[in-house]
Amino acid sequence: MSTQTEHPPAGGGAAGVAEPGQSAAPGATPRQTLTLLTVLLAVFVVPTSISGTAVALPDIGADTHATLVPLQWVVNAFNVAFACFTLAWGSVADIIGRVRAFGLGAGIYAVASLASALASNVIMLDVARALAGVGGAAIFSCGSAILSTVFDGPARGKAFALFGTVAGIGVGIGPSLSGVLVQGVGWRWVFALHTLALGLVLLALPVIARRTTEPRRQGARIDVLGSVLFILAMLLLTTAIVQGSQWGWASAGVLSLFAGTLVALALFAAVEKRRDHPMLDLSVLANGRYLALCLVPVAASFGFVTMLTYLPSYLTAVSGYSSGTAGLIMVLLTLPVFACPMLAAKLVARGVSALTLIYVSLGCLVVGDATLTLFGQNVALMAVAVPMLVTGAGMGLSAGLVDGQALEIVAPEKAGMAAGFLNTLRLGSEAIAVAIYGSLLATVLASRMRDGIGDFPGAGDPATVANEVAGGNMTGPASAVDASARGDFTDFLVRSYDSAFHTILWVLTGICLVLFLIIGALVRTSRDGREPSAATGSQAAG
CATH class of the missing domain: 4.10.860 (DNA Excision Repair, Uvrb; Chain A)
Structure with missing residues (x-):
């Protein structure tokens, strides 16, 4: 794989796949199409695994006789490894080449998925899942960097829109796909399918590598x-x-x-x-516009990912829907994530400012979370359909778009590092947001229960009960009280949950609003020119 010593301007023509030094045309060539499909297939596997593995945990636990803590680390080990290695892979990719680093990551993920499918006990599975997280970090960091290298102009916008769309589809259908596999052929096929998909990715990489020239950090060593x-x-x-x-x-x-x-x-x-060649060039973070764009996924983590994770529990515990019906209702939240990335790309191609769309997405998160407070015990679904769609649009409009805009700002030879930092904030903030939501829910629930729980003898400690109810378990705490009081106690738990949910929605709204203001301030600072460029020879887009 050849290297390129004369770098094009940041945000401009990256090395193309048609001929070295030739910018990618708006219409994708066959080799560009192969590159895009290969990256998207690998990218689809990662979020599918993140959202879908939890569905298999009951069957994994029963098959391996695992206790609670090691069973939870089947999911946690992947997330922790992913967050730890994303930035490192991005930096390594700028030195050894993005296609090569992407291939290493895909190979690691494929081997780890095969090991997961064959694991004889939960400890082996935990180790294999951690290894898969290492590979997944390379796929996301290097995949987006490859797209910024191969595509330019309107084609780049469409490529990143598809990147965001596929990632959103992976998150959305992961649980359903895993559920079908677990019920039909067993939990091991959840991981075996990942192996097969990444095997196809690895078969395509030699063709891509031979025809792709990419800028690198000349003379740099791995930090x-x-x-x-x-x-x-x-x-x-x-x-x-x-x-x-x-x-x-x-x-x-x-x-x-x-x-x-x-x-x-x-x-x-x-x-x-x-360091002369650091893993993270801190001067990149001095560019206010780049840093602002990196904070957009953080807002989406608090405004959207928390709802994606916890709203189903609210729908079953408070609104009384079955799990299947709650899953169907969640389509209102996820549908815009499938449709809006391509919509945003088309609007940008027609002259709409990308920054304007990003501001609209942030506004949707604020307004969507605030109006989700319309949810209640007996509220009609139509009353909350629009807030759910608006919240989903807040995620969908910026998905993919923000990646392309951020990577245009930095020098091409640092695109891997920039993508790594962006994705580190994305996944890290998701873990933080979900953890904060869960902790706040249990804390506020305990506070709501403290005054009234004494009216129900045998109910137990408010904090203990709150932890169970926060997980959507009403039956367990209700069984602890006298049978004659269970109906009233269940109503008490539902009211407490509903009140705590609304309080946390206002907290999430406030967090998204604060991030909106910070992002706007950083962009204004960048426009006013009161800070250095992200890298020598790069220019902030717009």
Whole structure:
């Protein structure tokens, strides 16, 4: 695979697949199409795995006789490894080549998925899932960097729109696809299918590699110390978040993990400032527009991902819907994620400002979360259909669009690093947002229950009951009280859950609004020219 020493301007013509030095045309060539399909297939597997593996946990537990904690790490190990290695892979890709790094990641993921399918016990499965997370980090970081290299102009916008659409579809259908496989052929086929899909990806890569020229960081070496420190910081942080709800957020173990995170990040920053070729060039973060774009997925994590994760529990626990009906209702939230990325790309191609669409997406998150407070015990579905669609549009309009805009700002040879940082914030903020939501829900629920739970002898400690109810389990706590009081106690739990849910929606609305204001301020600062460029020779788009 050849390298390119004369780099095109940032945001301009990246190396194409048709001929070296030739910008990609708006209409994709056959080789561009192959590259796009290959990246999208791999990208589809990762979010499908993230959202779909949890569906298989009951069957995995029964088959492997696993206890609760190691069973939960079937999901957690993947998420933690993904968050830890995303930035490192992006930096490595700029040095060894994005296609090569992408291929390594896809190979690691394929081997790990095969090991997951063949695992004889839950510990082996946990290790295999962690390895899959390492490979998944490469797929996301290097995949988006490849698209920024291969495509230019309107074609780039369409490619990133498809990137966002496919990722959204993967998240949306992951649980359903896994459910069908688990019920039909067993949980092992959830992972075996990933192996087959990535096998196709690996078959296509040699053709792509031979025809792709890509800019690299000339003379750079892999920043081993910086990578180790950053991975350690992310490992400590994500473990603290994952274990916070189990150990307690104020426990010595969790506080120690957070303290260790701060120490590791401080050492990382000190090391990176002294490196000639750092894993994360801190000057990239000095560009306000790039940093603002990286914060957009953070807003989506709080405004959308939390609802995607917890709204089904509310629908079953408070609104009384069955699990199947709740799943169908969730289509209102996920449908815009499938449709809006391509809509945004078409609007940009017709002259609509990409930044305007991103602001609209942020506004949708704020308005959507605020109007989801219309949900109640007996509310008609039509009353909340529009808020759900608006919230989904808040995610869908920026998905993919923000990636393309962010990678246009940095120098082409640093696109992998930039994509790695963006995706680190994306997945890290999802884990943080979901953990904060769960912790707040349990805390507010306990507060709501404290005054009235004494009226029901035998109900137990409010904090313990709140933890069960926050997970959607009303039956367990209700069975603890006298049979004659169970109806009234269940009503009490439902009212408490409903009240806590509305309180947290206002908190999420506030977080999204604050992020909206910060993003706008960073963009204005960048336009006013009061900060340095993200990299030598790069120009902020727009």
